[in-house]
Amino acid sequence: MASFKKTQIRSLPKIGQKVTADTLYWRKLNFPVTVKEFGPIDYIDVMPIEPYFIAVSSAAKVQIYNPITHQVHRHFTRFKEAAYGASIRSDGKLVIAGCDEGHVKLFDIGSKSLLRIFKGHKGPVHRCKFTTDNVHVVSFSDDKSVALWDLPSETEIIKFSEHSDYVRAGCVSSISSDLFLSGSFDHTVKLYDARSPTGSTISVDHGSPVESVLMYPSNSIFVSVGGTELRVWDMLAGGRLLARVSQHHKTITCLHLASDGKRLVTGGLDRHAKIYDVQSYQVVHTLDFPSPVLSLGITPDDFTVVAGMANGLISMQHRQTQAEARALNPKQSLKVQKKSQTAYRFRLNADFRSVNRTFNPATDVEVATKTDTNFVSRYDMFLRKFQYSKALDTVLTPYIRKKKPAITVGVMHELIRRNGLKSALAGRDDSSLSSILTFLARNINDPSHANIIIQVANTLLEIYESSSLTPQSEKLFLQLQEHVNREVEYVKHLMEIEGMLHILLASTTTQARRSSTYVVQGSPVKPMLPSASAAANATMIFNVG
Amino acid sequence: MVKMANKKTRGPDKTQANTSDIVVKKLDDATDIVRQPPVFTNDSKYICIASGRQIGIYSVESADKVHSLEEHTFDVIGLAIKDDNILLSCDASGETIEWNINNGTTLKKAPLVVAGIKEFHSFHYPGNGKVLVATPSTYTTNMSSLWIVDSHTRPRKLFADIKSTPHSIAFGCNQGNGSLVVVALQDHSVVVKDITNGVDKKHMTDQRKFTCVALHSEKLIMATGDISGRILIWHDFVHKSRPVKTVYHWHTLPVNSVCFSSEGEYLYSGGSEKVMVKWRLGMSRKQFLPRMGSSIKYIVNAPDNICVATSHSDNAIRFIDSTNKINRAIIGLVKHDPIRGFADTEPIKESVMPTGLVFDPRSHGIFFNAQAGFLQLFDPQKNSLIFNMDVANRNVLTDERNLVIGNAEVLRVAVSPTGEWLATLEVWSNMSAGYHDMNLKFWRYDAVQANYELNTDVTMPHQDRVTALCFQPGLLGTEMPCLVSIGRDLKFKIWRLVDDTDIYRQKESWSCDVAGDFRKLTPSALSFSEDGSLMAIAFQDTVTLWDPTSINLNTTLSHTLVQEPIE
DSSP states (O other), X not given: OOOOOOOOOOOOOOSSSOOOHHHHHHHTBOOOEXXXXXXXXXXXXXXXXXXXXXXXXXXXXXXXEOTTTOOEEEEEOOOSSOEEEEEEOTTSSEEEEEETTSOEEEEETTTOOEEEEEOOOSSOEEEEEEOTTSSEEEEEEXXXXXXXXXXXXXXXXXXXXXXXXXXXXXXXXXXXTTEEEEEETTSEEEEEETTOTTSOSEEEEOSSOOOEEEEOTTSSEXXXXXXXXXXXXXXXXXXXXXXXXXXXXXXXXXXXEETTTTEEEEEETTSEEEEEETTTOOEEEEEEOSSOEEEEEEOTTSOEEEEEETTXXXXXXXXXXXXXXXXXXXXXXXXXXXXXXXXXXXXXOHHHHHSOOOOOHHHHEEEEOSOOSOOOOHHHHHHHTTOHHHHHHHTTSHHHHXXXXXXXXXXXXXXXXXXXXXXXXXXXXXXHHHHHHHHHHHHTTOTTTHHHHHHHHHHHHHHHSSSOOOHHHHHHHHHHHHHHHHHHHHHHHHHHHHHHHHHHXXXXXXXXXXXXXXXXXXXXXXXXXXHXXXXXXXXXXXXXX | OHHHHHHHHHTTOXXXXXXXXXXXXXXXSOOOTTSSOOEEOTTSSEEEEEETTEEEEEETTTOOXXXXXXXXXXXXXXXXXXXXXXXXXXXXTOEEEEEETTTOOEEEEEEOOOTTOOOOOEEEEEETTEEEEEEEOSSSTTEEEEEEEOSSSOOEEEEEEEEOSGGGEEEEEOTTTOOEEEEEEOSXXXXXXXXXXXXXXXXXXXXXXXXXXXXXXXXSEEEEEETTSEEEEEESTTTOSSOEEEEXXXXXXXXXXXXXXXXXXXXXXXXXXXXXXXEETTSSOEEEEOOOSSOEEEEEEOTTSSOEEEEETTTEEEEEOTTSOEEEEEEOSOOOOOOOSOOTTSOHHHHHOTTOOEEETTTTEEEEEOSTTEEEEEETTTTEEEEEEESSOSOOOOOBTTBOOOOOEEEEEEEOTTSSEEEEEEEEEETTTTEEEEEEEEEEEETTTTEEEEEEEEEOSSSSXXXXXXXXXXXXXXXXXXXXXXEXXXXXXXXXXXXXXXXXXXXXXXXXXXXXXXXXXXEEEEEEOTTSSOEEEEETTEEEEEETTTTEEEEEEEOSSOOSOOO
């Protein structure tokens, strides 16, 4: 009546990091290509149009890298001291950079020539940006001021000196050419409108020196980082705090949007870059770097992630291309390739074979375009035919027993249910016995499988107890015993700790509750407690040898 | 309403019925459709099925009921087709009724008179006005005597001490001289009688007990099945004292039924393996139809040779077409086979219907056990099965010859007050292996799909057997539902629905909120107050009252004289 039901493979959810779409997406980044510079990487800016050149400012120069070849495409060295915050215009033709002497310098990427110098700041300029209309420049300086410059006439239009400390962070609106944000070491983030020269329109307190600010493309929300905190502010509600996220344990230094504005990336001195979902501000992935991260750049297509570090390293990571993935893992890619090809199956109609007439492909050939979804695995095929030894053999291949132990355990479980474990385990030669024993030794301390593994081990001992074993198998049995002893020892320690915790809990609960009841609240259910497995292990091991 | 259903559903329980009792149990409408083998009409368009005192005539084409014949006052013990349109039936009191199949009217009623005997076991109609009836044996219990009743002569006793099951008697025609040949089974022998020529034979093989017999409709060939699963084909068994035998052995369990196809080319056999085997006579070829759901009790072949009907122990009759596929089924109320391999300490109701009857407020139906690992929802008002749900989702395993292989059984069911949630507890245990599995599953009713969807599957919710499950009643829709379970591991656990939504998907799942115990006593019973504000758990002879939200013990109640555990 019913078709054969597949063997149930129970894989319990793994404790620890979950595999999500995001982790898979960000894991596809290749091994980084690193370039060493002489000083810390102060700022990285990515050209918003192809070929996505990367402007890196470090020490006394600004370099434009090609993200594909990792070669320096242009470099600008006309700085007396350190250059800061080089930023590329949205058309990719001009680059602007601040410097220690308080000037803002404008270069042409094509001709490498210095086109303008904006003089007026009395302190070093750490950040400077083009406005959206491309003919104005905003500069953020250590003289506590923010200035708006006219590009063609090289003159200062307006200057705001509201901050009481260095202004080290700033950004411009992507919609309006008049709006820009500044973040300062005086803990405040201020929003300016060039049309109202009286002062800032919004001022919010971040709580710690602001390292970087960012305005969302929608222009309704801005984000500031500084200290170990990320704060999200609502611009339309006059700077209401929307969220506070603290995921880094050292100062956050840089901010970037990724995945078309759906993800936010922060880099910090704790050598991590965290990727957040912009709706929930939950961390979806973390990237690790060898040194404190000072600056981050991500190309608009997420293809390249560039990080600048305190020790002068620039790390460039590419997303794996299909060709690279194929080269790395030929087997898997072959499978994908096969799947992508349209599978056709041809079958001759039955009556054509019996009647001798001319062949007409239109009517005599059945074409099955749909691939068979009712795939039956090999172990299920053998289980269906009651060939228990063969079913067990198929799940003891090195690949399955190492990579997918849940399948091996699932088949063993089914064999226990079918009362076929003994016949499946009996009469094995040395090599297959050793593969079973190594599998048992490897997995006997996994609490989610322990009850089945112990059952299998007990049956195995029962069968091979009296038979003479080769030295190799004997060694493996002893190895299994050693594993069990170690686990028992380990669980004993755990139970000691559990006992200590119980005393602590009991002393607190007795104060709150009547002494007659003893309730442990919120203890999650585990399918198998280690204590039980340990007890079973301990009884089993007396049979060995 | 529930009480009435209780009576009905308990009806097919064979463990309760006492076969030696002369008073046949009166049931409103017994739905046991597999107690007697069904009979095809001569044109193979209809099939007649006896169920208790009723006879149903079903269309083979659509498996729908055409007529319901209700005249008998006792259980029907045999059906036969007398003529093209006439059905002959006999009940346990010996009353025979002739029915018109086309319009379902009664044609003739006549009592069988056999030497003052009041009770009959089985009824066969070889034709020509002759009737074979089995009556209880005079000396041995559980055995029958076979009588031939004719309208002209006095009833004659053919055999004494034969088996009383319907398929231990077969009859056929001797092609040579046209005489009637009757065979019957005794435990270790086959007795043969050629009525016209008066030839008597008794064949014995070895110590294997016979279970069923069938005769070829044209040639003088007999097939017998025995408890070792062996099928013997006997040739020329009337005349020779040592007839030639062919052995067909595939079954490992007793053969429950054998049946020749009407042309006589094939032999069908079935047993507890849930596999129907189709043997080609004279050749070694055989075809299988596996996983038929439950044990085969009877196999009946249609006269036109196109269709085969099999009666199964789960109260279903399935039709198999000529391509060896099941294409239709008549399904009664599914009967739960008693659980085997249970510890002896379990009460009998635990093994017969462990879930009991659980009312579903959503459909106003009743949940109870179906086949092993299944749960059925029965509507007592319409007297119909709403659905039969596969809880365990495992292959149903059959026993081996000397080995009972248990299947997962649904032991406890609880329905939430709104009917949205269903909690099932399935247990698989093997006492000999000392290993058991337990799964607590939470199902949510999906109104769009109109079925239950598995939400959470908890492996080993308690370390030992769970004795009761109960949802907290009286919760408003805004609160998260809550389930309490108690087990023999001395714990009670409170399960709550937890919102498990993250940025990738929306999800709710159940998880254990609280696990507690009370003075290391075994909890034995569980109940809630009607508004759900108070939870009572009985620990042996003490009743404890708890506040289900804060899990505070309010009071303990106990009686100094009562020492027995509260149930």
